[in-house]
Amino acid sequence: MTSPTDPARRRFLARAALAGSALLLTGCDQLSRSDTMRQLSDATGSLTQRAQRLLASREALAREYSPADIAPTFRANGTTNPRDEAYRRLAANGFRDWRLAIGGLVDTPQTFSLDDLKAMPSRTQITRHDCVEGWSCIGQWTGVVLGDLLERVGVRDEARFVVFHCADRYRGGDPYYESLDMREAYHPQTLLAYGLNGADLPIANGAPLRLRAERQLGYKMAKYVMRVELVEGFAHLGRGRGGYWEDRGYQWWAGI
Numbered sequence: 001m002t003s004p005t006d007p008a009r010r011r012f013l014a015r016a017a018l019a020g021s022a023l024l025l026t027g028c029d030q031l032s033r034s035d036t037m038r039q040l041s042d043a044t045g046s047l048t049q050r051a052q053r054l055l056a057s058r059e060a061l062a063r064e065y066s067p068a069d070i071a072p073t074f075r076a077n078g079t080t081n082p083r084d085e086a087y088r089r090l091a092a093n094g095f096r097d098w099r100l101a102i103g104g105l106v107d108t109p110q111t112f113s114l115d116d117l118k119a120m121p122s123r124t125q126i127t128r129h130d131c132v133e134g135w136s137c138i139g140q141w142t143g144v145v146l147g148d149l150l151e152r153v154g155v156r157d158e159a160r161f162v163v164f165h166c167a168d169r170y171r172g173g174d175p176y177y178e179s180l181d182m183r184e185a186y187h188p189q190t191l192l193a194y195g196l197n198g199a200d201l202p203i204a205n206g207a208p209l210r211l212r213a214e215r216q217l218g219y220k221m222a223k224y225v226m227r228v229e230l231v232e233g234f235a236h237l238g239r240g241r242g243g244y245w246e247d248r249g250y251q252w253w254a255g256i
């Protein structure tokens, strides 16, 4: 055990506080179990502070990195090449016939082509993706701020969640889907992204459009988004827990 006055511990905590994060990772990193445990126990103090800050303000921004931190290739996980027939046809045509549909509890249901989305104001951010399986990766994402799109369609007062319906069935089983609450949906870093590291989003990472919810774990960030639905609750979707992995026991709230 180290004491709070231990100089090495004080230096570690000072560095962690400066960087705004206890786990300093660049590029793609694999955290071994012992590394993770050591860093977590070393950093208990600052992690507690971080949790308090997040609780005090759910509007807090996720850390953004510099171009030098970007991993040479962004790791892909989960579905990396949907086999679904409709998706394959869209991909074969460079997604020219793809449309994002936004409906449910909105004033004006609308569809958007990729060009429509690219013509809207965009945001670019370099962030770290953390997968619950124990890896992380830094990439630069470009896309439409989800809140801007929601403003366009007009969200009705009864809407409490935004659901993302995806093109893929994970391992050929049930369709992948995810959901966010309205505060996370309107967060300034929550994007529907069509670009990764300055190029079109690759199929492996969710082309043509994927969610970025930077304060959440990787499984929340739906790839291959086809339809966005505003709902009061998600009991009628999948097994009723708000997402593919939530239906299989993962936490719905995956804030980090």
Ligand SMILES: Nc1nc2c(c(=O)[nH]1)N[C@H]1C(S)=C(S)[C@@H](COP(=O)(O)O)O[C@H]1N2
Residues within 6 Å of the ligand: 074, 075, 076, 077, 078, 079, 130, 131, 132, 166, 167, 168, 170, 176, 204, 205, 206, 218, 219, 220, 221, 222, 223, 224
């Ligand atoms: N449609 C869809 N979205 C998905 C998944 C998936 O299998 N299908 N996997 C999730 C998981 S667990 C992670 S970690 C990230 C991986 O994103 P990446 O392939 O860009 O690394 O996508 C998430 N979104």
Ligand SMILES: [Mo]
Residues within 6 Å of the ligand: 077, 130, 131, 132, 133, 218, 219
């Ligand atoms: Mo993940």
